[in-house]
Amino acid sequence: MKSKSSFPIWLKLCLFLVTWFVLLLVFEIISQSLLPQFSEKISPIYKLPVRTVNHLFQLVATLSSIWLFTKYIDKIPFISIGFYxxxxxxxxxxxxxxxxxxxxxxxxxxxxxxxxxxxxxxxxxxxxxxxxxxxxxxxxxxxxxxxxxxxxxxxxxxxxxxxxxxxxxxxxxxxxxxxxxxxxxxxxxxxxxxxxxxxxxxxxxxxxxxxxxxxxxxxxxxxxxxxxxxxxxxxxxxxxxxxxxxxxxxxxxxxxxxxxxxxxxxxxxxxxxxxxxxxxxx
Structure with missing residues (x-):
C-alpha cells in the first residue's frame, strides 16, 4: 500500500532511522536495568540467554519505530509492509x-x-x-x-x-x-x-x-x-x-x-x- 506521507522520501527515512536509534537506546537501558542478574560478567553460562533477551528488546524497539511511522507518517496499516x-x-x-x-x-x-x-x-x-x-x-x-x-x-x-x-x-x-x-x-x-x-x-x-x-x-x-x-x-x-x-x-x-x-x-x-x-x- 502506497504511503500517504508528504515528507520527501530521504528526509522521512533519515527521521525514521533517528527514531529507531533513539528507541533502541531506550530499550537497551530498560533491558539492562531489568535484567542485571543476566549480565555476561557474572558467568559465561548466561551468555546465550542475555543475547537472546537483549535482541528481543531490540525487536520491540524496531517494530515500535515502524508502527509509529506507518500509522502516523505514512498512514498505512502496519501489516501492509509485507505481513499479509x-x-x-x-x-x-x-x-x-x-x-x-x-x-x-x-x-x-x-x-x-x-x-x-x-x-x-x-x-x-x-x-x-x-x-x-x-x-x-x-x-x-x-x-x-x-x-x-x-x-x-x-x-x-x-x-x-x-x-x-x-x-x-x-x-x-x-x-x-x-x-x-x-x-x-x-x-x-x-x-x-x-x-x-x-x-x-x-x-x-x-x-x-x-x-x-x-x-x-x-x-x-x-x-x-x-x-x-x-x-x-x-x-x-x-x-x-x-x-x-x-x-x-x-x-x-x-x-x-x-x-x-x-x-x-x-x-x-x-x-x-x-x-x-x-x-x-x-
Missing part, C-alpha cells in the same frame, strides 16, 4: 528449505574438500530452543526493518533495482561492526541483502525473506557449526577448520567464503529469472 498471510505458506516453506539446502551444500562440500572436519555432535534441547528464539527475532527484526520498511519505502519512489541496492547497502552497514569483518564478508553481506530483498521487490511480502533469513542463520550456526557473521553459537555439529581461508570463510564463518559468494549469485539469478519470466507471462 493469505496464500503465503508456500513462500515461507520455500524460503525455509532454501536456506537449509544452501547450508547443507556448503557443509558437505567443504567436508569433501577437506576444508573442515566433523568432530562430534551435541544435542542440547535448551540451547536449540534459545537458538530458535534468537534467530527468529533476528530474522523478523532485520527483514521488517531492511526489507519491509526501508526497501518498501524506496521502491515507491525509485527504480526497484536501485531501491534493492540501497537497502542492501544499509543492511551491510548494520553488520559493519561484526567480529572478523573483511572484504569478502562485506561483499557477501551485500549479496545477502540482494538475496533477501529480490523477492520483495516483486511480491511486497516478507514471509519468504524471513524464513530464508532464519533458516540460513539457524542451519549455518546451531546445526552445522559455522560462525554466523563472525559470531560463535551453540552447534549440534562440532566441526574444525584445518586452516582459515577464502574457501571456508575462516573465523567469519561460511558468509566469509567465496563459496558463499558463488552460491548466492546463482540463487539470486535464479530468483530474478523466475519472477521476470512470471511477470512477462502474466
Amino acid at each position: 498471510t493469505k496464500g503465503k505458506l508456500k513462500e515461507f516453506v520455500s524460503g525455509f528449505f532454501l536456506g537449509a539446502i544452501i547450508m547443507a551444500i556448503a557443509f558437505f562440500l567443504l567436508l569433501s574438500l577437506n576444508e573442515i572436519a566433523f568432530n562430534s555432535y551435541w544435542i542440547h534441547i535448551k540451547s536449540i530452543l534459545f537458538s530458535i528464539l534468537f534467530f527468529t527475532s533476528v530474522s523478523v527484526l532485520e527483514e521488517t526493518l531492511c526489507r519491509g520498511y526501508l526497501l518498501g519505502q524506496l521502491v515507491e519512489t525509485s527504480n526497484k533495482y536501485v531501491a534493492l541496492v540501497v537497502s542492501s547497502i544499509i543492511f551491510t552497514a548494520l553488520h559493519s561492526f561484526n567480529p572478523n569483518m573483511a572484504t569478502i564478508p562485506v561483499l557477501n553481506l551485500f549479496l545477502a541483502g540482494i538475496l533477501l530483498g529480490i523477492t520483495y521487490i516483486y511480491t511486497k511480502n516478507l514471509w519468504f525473506p524471513i524464513a530464508l533469513h532464519f533458516s540460513w542463520n539457524f542451519f549455518q550456526g546451531p546445526i552445522f557449526g559455522f560462525e554466523v557473521s563472525g559470531q560463535k553459537f551453540y552447534a549440534v555439529i562440532q566441526q574444525t577448520r584445518f586452516e582459515d581461508n577464502l574457501l571456508n570463510g575462516g573465523s567469519f564463518g561460511f558468509e566469509g567464503s567465496l563459496l558463499a559468494t558463488f552460491l548466492m549469485l546463482i540463487v539470486i539469478f535464479g530468483i530474478w529469472r523466475f519472477y521476470e519470466r512470471k511477470s512477462i507471462s502474466s
Whole structure:
C-alpha cells in the first residue's frame, strides 16, 4: 500500500532511522536495568540467554519505530509492509528449505574438500530452543526493518533495482561492526541483502525473506557449526577448520567464503529469472 506521507522520501527515512536509534537506546537501558542478574560478567553460562533477551528488546524497539511511522507518517496499516498471510505458506516453506539446502551444500562440500572436519555432535534441547528464539527475532527484526520498511519505502519512489541496492547497502552497514569483518564478508553481506530483498521487490511480502533469513542463520550456526557473521553459537555439529581461508570463510564463518559468494549469485539469478519470466507471462 502506497504511503500517504508528504515528507520527501530521504528526509522521512533519515527521521525514521533517528527514531529507531533513539528507541533502541531506550530499550537497551530498560533491558539492562531489568535484567542485571543476566549480565555476561557474572558467568559465561548466561551468555546465550542475555543475547537472546537483549535482541528481543531490540525487536520491540524496531517494530515500535515502524508502527509509529506507518500509522502516523505514512498512514498505512502496519501489516501492509509485507505481513499479509493469505496464500503465503508456500513462500515461507520455500524460503525455509532454501536456506537449509544452501547450508547443507556448503557443509558437505567443504567436508569433501577437506576444508573442515566433523568432530562430534551435541544435542542440547535448551540451547536449540534459545537458538530458535534468537534467530527468529533476528530474522523478523532485520527483514521488517531492511526489507519491509526501508526497501518498501524506496521502491515507491525509485527504480526497484536501485531501491534493492540501497537497502542492501544499509543492511551491510548494520553488520559493519561484526567480529572478523573483511572484504569478502562485506561483499557477501551485500549479496545477502540482494538475496533477501529480490523477492520483495516483486511480491511486497516478507514471509519468504524471513524464513530464508532464519533458516540460513539457524542451519549455518546451531546445526552445522559455522560462525554466523563472525559470531560463535551453540552447534549440534562440532566441526574444525584445518586452516582459515577464502574457501571456508575462516573465523567469519561460511558468509566469509567465496563459496558463499558463488552460491548466492546463482540463487539470486535464479530468483530474478523466475519472477521476470512470471511477470512477462502474466
